[in-house]
Amino acid sequence: MINTTPLRTLAATELKRNLDDIQDNIATPIFMRYGRHVFFKFNDGAKGRAWMQRLFKRVNAREQEHGTRFTINIGFTFEGLKTLGLSQRSLDSFPEAFRVGMRGRAAAIGDVGPNAPEHWEGGLGGPEIHAMGWIRTDSDDGREAATRIIQDEMDAVGGIEIRFIQDTMALAHANGIGSEGEHFGFADPISQPPIEGMDTPCHPGDGVLEADGTWRAVKPGEFLLGYEDEAGAHGTCVPEPFELRVNGTFLVFRKLYQNVAGFRRYLATAATSLYGSADTSEQQRVAAKMMGRWPSGCPLDLSPEKDDPAIAADPDRRNNFSYEGDDQGLRCPLGAHLRRSNPRSTPLKRATAVRRHRLLRRGVEYGPHLPDGELENDGVDRGLVALFIQADIERQFEFVQHEWMQGGDFIGLDPNEQDPIVAGNGDGSQMSVPGSKRPFLFDLPAFVHVKGGEYLFVPGLQALQGLIEQKF
Ligand code: HEM
Numbered sequence: 001m002i003n004t005t006p007l008r009t010l011a012a013t014e015l016k017r018n019l020d021d022i023q024d025n026i027a028t029p030i031f032m033r034y035g036r037h038v039f040f041k042f043n044d045g046a047k048g049r050a051w052m053q054r055l056f057k058r059v060n061a062r063e064q065e066h067g068t069r070f071t072i073n074i075g076f077t078f079e080g081l082k083t084l085g086l087s088q089r090s091l092d093s094f095p096e097a098f099r100v101g102m103r104g105r106a107a108a109i110g111d112v113g114p115n116a117p118e119h120w121e122g123g124l125g126g127p128e129i130h131a132m133g134w135i136r137t138d139s140d141d142g143r144e145a146a147t148r149i150i151q152d153e154m155d156a157v158g159g160i161e162i163r164f165i166q167d168t169m170a171l172a173h174a175n176g177i178g179s180e181g182e183h184f185g186f187a188d189p190i191s192q193p194p195i196e197g198m199d200t201p202c203h204p205g206d207g208v209l210e211a212d213g214t215w216r217a218v219k220p221g222e223f224l225l226g227y228e229d230e231a232g233a234h235g236t237c238v239p240e241p242f243e244l245r246v247n248g249t250f251l252v253f254r255k256l257y258q259n260v261a262g263f264r265r266y267l268a269t270a271a272t273s274l275y276g277s278a279d280t281s282e283q284q285r286v287a288a289k290m291m292g293r294w295p296s297g298c299p300l301d302l303s304p305e306k307d308d309p310a311i312a313a314d315p316d317r318r319n320n321f322s323y324e325g326d327d328q329g330l331r332c333p334l335g336a337h338l339r340r341s342n343p344r345s346t347p348l349k350r351a352t353a354v355r356r357h358r359l360l361r362r363g364v365e366y367g368p369h370l371p372d373g374e375l376e377n378d379g380v381d382r383g384l385v386a387l388f389i390q391a392d393i394e395r396q397f398e399f400v401q402h403e404w405m406q407g408g409d410f411i412g413l414d415p416n417e418q419d420p421i422v423a424g425n426g427d428g429s430q431m432s433v434p435g436s437k438r439p440f441l442f443d444l445p446a447f448v449h450v451k452g453g454e455y456l457f458v459p460g461l462q463a464l465q466g467l468i469e470q471k472f
Helices: 016-021 045-056 078-084 088-093 096-104 140-157 260-275 280-291 337-341 394-404 461-468
Strands: 034-042 068-076 131-137 160-169 249-258 364-366 383-390 430-432 440-442 448-458
Touching: 016 461, 034 045, 034 078, 034 140, 045 068, 045 078, 045 140, 045 160, 045 461, 068 078, 068 140, 078 088, 078 096, 078 448, 096 249, 096 394, 096 448, 131 140, 131 448, 140 160, 160 364, 260 280, 260 440, 280 337, 280 440, 337 394, 383 394, 383 448
Parallel strands: none
Antiparallel strands: 034 131, 034 160, 068 131, 068 448, 249 383, 249 448, 364 383, 430 440
């Protein structure tokens, strides 16, 4: 049968008047230091909808309630939408990656061996996780109070269970650039794609590089459903109908454990091998080669020999680079985490429009810092709750994770060379570091382990109300 539904797409100019319909922390980041991710199971669709009706007024509220300022957002797994009673027609219209879920896509995105779903916590990725509530607040007490408010409403309705809770605590950007940094010691985040139609400034290096050397914001349809995107046409036209997708997005949640002591020990060994000394400055040089930025956030492409905190502190300079003229990776190794995750103007082996593989990153650290100088792990769970926002999970998160993080061929390296920070490396692994005394790092351990993940649909507020009322 021919689909006669007219395709509807909003232009970037229409974004601002829609901002109140978009859930917090999607188009506009919320800088509140304490976070909690609560994963729910609905035993009954009608009760799930009744609970959401009560929760609805709190989404995007950012209000003071019982002495607590908090914001809560909500996203659903495919199983969750099914349980809530979304129509078969709408369910079928969701993209394959979302329908299958992160657990089902594990092999395709390299979640194998110790990262495989059978090791994941709390049933994450499984059929009993239906929704994730995403709390942001400004104190530990606030987090508890917000949870109590939600729990009271769950108890009043019944039939909803909490299956897993993951707290977060922003370390890297809580005190600004050059503060404690994320667990491996780097400032983060710095590079975020600005969205066309928002007031967010587009600093040089932040968006899409035009032929005339200027940078512009990215079309909203790369991150929000229902808007024009970088393909110039209708954006991502699923799920159906338009009213369900407009102002919604897909959120990738990943709990990534970081082996901080292992990372520090490796830096000492590698600094000796590459630069003949394990001095702190040489260890920082190795770390910078692996990351693509110095700990302050200063990019290697702009300052390859030494950290320059003045560049890191300047929003017009810290992201203003494109790797042009560094095709060999002498300034920034081709395989560095930063260069892989956004190669900018680096010539790639297959024609790839880099602007179609961008991610909004809203991740936050979990667990306390390992004390400085400590070279043994203390058994405390710490890492990154990585949150990636995009219109198309397969083209954006999965592509970056699989094509750019887990091989070298795309950028002219050995096909087996993987991301030195986040990939499942091990004995026999290598990273090219051109220009060093020894041009390779060898036997990089896997410093990051996947402890769980979910693909979630985060609807706009009117669509959320429509889901509650079973309009779709
Ligand atoms: C524990 C794991 C990870 C750590 C510690 C980490 C750390 C960092 C740091 C320190 C930066 C530089 C700051 C910035 O430019 O904003 C960065 C940038 C970035 N990372 Fe990661 N990251 C991790 C996992 C991932 C994963 C799994 C992906 C994607 C699949 C990813 C995608 C990106 C992107 C897109 C950028 C920005 C690149 C740019 O625009 O130049 N990261 N990361």
